[in-house]
Amino acid sequence: MDKTASLTRGNPDPFSIEYASTLDTKDPLQDCRSNFHIPTLADLKRSTLAKPPNEDPSTPCTYLCGNSLGLQPVRTGDLVNVFLTQWRTKAVTGHFVEHTDSPLPPFLDIDDHAAKLMAPLVGAFEAEVAVMGTLTGNLHFLMSSFYRPDKKGSGRWKILLEGKAFPSDHYAIESQIVHHGLDPAETMVLLEPNNHRHPVLPTEQILKTIDEHASELALVLLPGIQFYTGQYFDIPRITAHAHEHGILIGWDLAHAVGNVDVKLHDWDVDFAAWCTYKYLNSGPGAMAGIFVNEKYGKVEMEGSIPKFWPRLSGWWGDDKSTRFQMTNKFVPRPGAKGYQLSNPSALDLAAVVASLQIFNETSMTDLRQKSLRLTAYLEQLLNTMALRKPGLFDIITPRNPSERGAQLSIRLAPGLLDNVLEHLEHEGVIIDERKPDVIRVAPAPLYNNFTDVFRFCQVLETALDKAASKT
Numbered sequence: 001m002d003k004t005a006s007l008t009r010g011n012p013d014p015f016s017i018e019y020a021s022t023l024d025t026k027d028p029l030q031d032c033r034s035n036f037h038i039p040t041l042a043d044l045k046r047s048t049l050a051k052p053p054n055e056d057p058s059t060p061c062t063y064l065c066g067n068s069l070g071l072q073p074v075r076t077g078d079l080v081n082v083f084l085t086q087w088r089t090k091a092v093t094g095h096f097v098e099h100t101d102s103p104l105p106p107f108l109d110i111d112d113h114a115a116k117l118m119a120p121l122v123g124a125f126e127a128e129v130a131v132m133g134t135l136t137g138n139l140h141f142l143m144s145s146f147y148r149p150d151k152k153g154s155g156r157w158k159i160l161l162e163g164k165a166f167p168s169d170h171y172a173i174e175s176q177i178v179h180h181g182l183d184p185a186e187t188m189v190l191l192e193p194n195n196h197r198h199p200v201l202p203t204e205q206i207l208k209t210i211d212e213h214a215s216e217l218a219l220v221l222l223p224g225i226q227f228y229t230g231q232y233f234d235i236p237r238i239t240a241h242a243h244e245h246g247i248l249i250g251w252d253l254a255h256a257v258g259n260v261d262v263k264l265h266d267w268d269v270d271f272a273a274w275c276t277y278k279y280l281n282s283g284p285g286a287m288a289g290i291f292v293n294e295k296y297g298k299v300e301m302e303g304s305i306p307k308f309w310p311r312l313s314g315w316w317g318d319d320k321s322t323r324f325q326m327t328n329k330f331v332p333r334p335g336a337k338g339y340q341l342s343n344p345s346a347l348d349l350a351a352v353v354a355s356l357q358i359f360n361e362t363s364m365t366d367l368r369q370k371s372l373r374l375t376a377y378l379e380q381l382l383n384t385m386a387l388r389k390p391g392l393f394d395i396i397t398p399r400n401p402s403e404r405g406a407q408l409s410i411r412l413a414p415g416l417l418d419n420v421l422e423h424l425e426h427e428g429v430i431i432d433e434r435k436p437d438v439i440r441v442a443p444a445p446l447y448n449n450f451t452d453v454f455r456f457c458q459v460l461e462t463a464l465d466k467a468a469s470k471t
């Protein structure tokens with residue numbers, strides 16, 4: 001079919017580059033893309049980092065892998081260089097002194113600056129957010145504060161989690177349980193999907209499991225968005241249900257922050273943790289974020305004795321005005337910042353700030369609106385393709401847009417994965433895979449466009465044909 005002709009006849013074919021470009025020109029967030037470095041095909045194929053002087057010009061790759069590692073913002077290099085200059089020219093005084101021409105605060109305040117920029121992304125008060133540590137470490141710190149099993153007293157000692165939780169979460173929970181002298185086999189209540197080919201967990205099943213174990217549950221810890229299926233859990237409903245039973249609840253938001261419009265304060269979440277290297281584009285292993293509901297961040301003085309929700313403590317969580325007096329009398333900063341332990345890496349935070357600045361130039365509401373359109377377009381093209389290629393793949397992410405974020409997870413027919421990946425890689429299409437048969441495709445609304453989605457589907461269709469012909 002002549003796709004251009006069909007578009008001009010007023011009957012546009014969604015599976016066409018013209019249609020995709022029309023959607024791009026109508027996209028109010030289209031300019032956000034220019035904030036990012038998109039690797040070219042030549043960048044990806046070259047065996048060196050440096051570009052040889054005689055290299056031909058190359059086109060950007062199709063990058064749909066922000067669920068794994070976000071792209072580098074253009075301004076990250078600038079802010080990291082500001083950090084280097086500040087350190088090089090000011091040394092220790094860089095901790096304290098404001099510089100009139102610097103976009104970064106003194107090192108001593110850079111964590112607070114990052115938290116201020118982070119708070120609107122998660123629907124939190126500034127005081128409820130800290131940028132610190134790394135995700136798994138933070139889950140441990142938060143569990144040390146919020147998981148306080150009391151088998152003999154209140155009878156609450158179990159933790160509800162998914163049977164297919166991200167391994168690090170599973171290990172963290174398991175080791176916390178062992179740390180409390182309990183047996184993980186008896187203590188972990190695992191949510192298992194009823195259908196292993198479509199392993200989503202219906203909200204009703206989660207609520208029912210909470211009901212069944214309510215009197216023994218000390219904690220529920222779930223992902224906001226499931227890493228494998230892309231399922232977006234009903235955070236407000238599950239949180240409210242856990243609270244009705246007096247159970248504390250925390251959320252791992254690794255795949256949710258920067259992806260969907262979460263409202264952690266309004267949803268009355270107790271605590272949450274997330275990384276910044278996926279949708280938050282801060283670089284591999286960059287410093288992470290935590291949310292602690294203001295209820296648990298209060299510090300009340302009884303005479304000279306501070307009363308606060310228990311936690312593991314370090315000097316960076318100590319009252320900022322007296323931190324350097326070295327008194328060994330811990331008075332936590334109110335809010336999530338009282339959970340900080342060590343002085344943070346200003347190098348790392350320069351990259352986090354660079355990325356958060358971009359988010360603060362738009363809003364999660366607008367980004368989510370675009371994301372819903374992008375992912376719906378991806379789904380629409382995949383649906384069309386599925387009619388042409390029956391039996392070759394299946395989408396395992398929920399079909400209801402409010403139950404998913406940007407990502408669609410696609411289960412391929414047995415034996416296709418390796419050949420499909422080979423062709424995608426050859427064509428410069430970057431997605432990620434979960435062996436033996438799932439690919440995850442995530443159009444990130446900050447830098448992906450409708451043309452990326454079209455190109456992915458076009459290349460995938462050829463990849464499927466090639467792979468099927470080899471089986």
Ligand SMILES: Cc1ncc(COP(=O)(O)O)c(C=O)c1O
Nearest residue numbers: 134135136137166168227254275
């Ligand atoms: C859902 C989830 N939880 C935990 C982790 C572990 O993160 P980190 O290595 O930053 O601790 C990841 C990493 O991708 C993840 O996706």
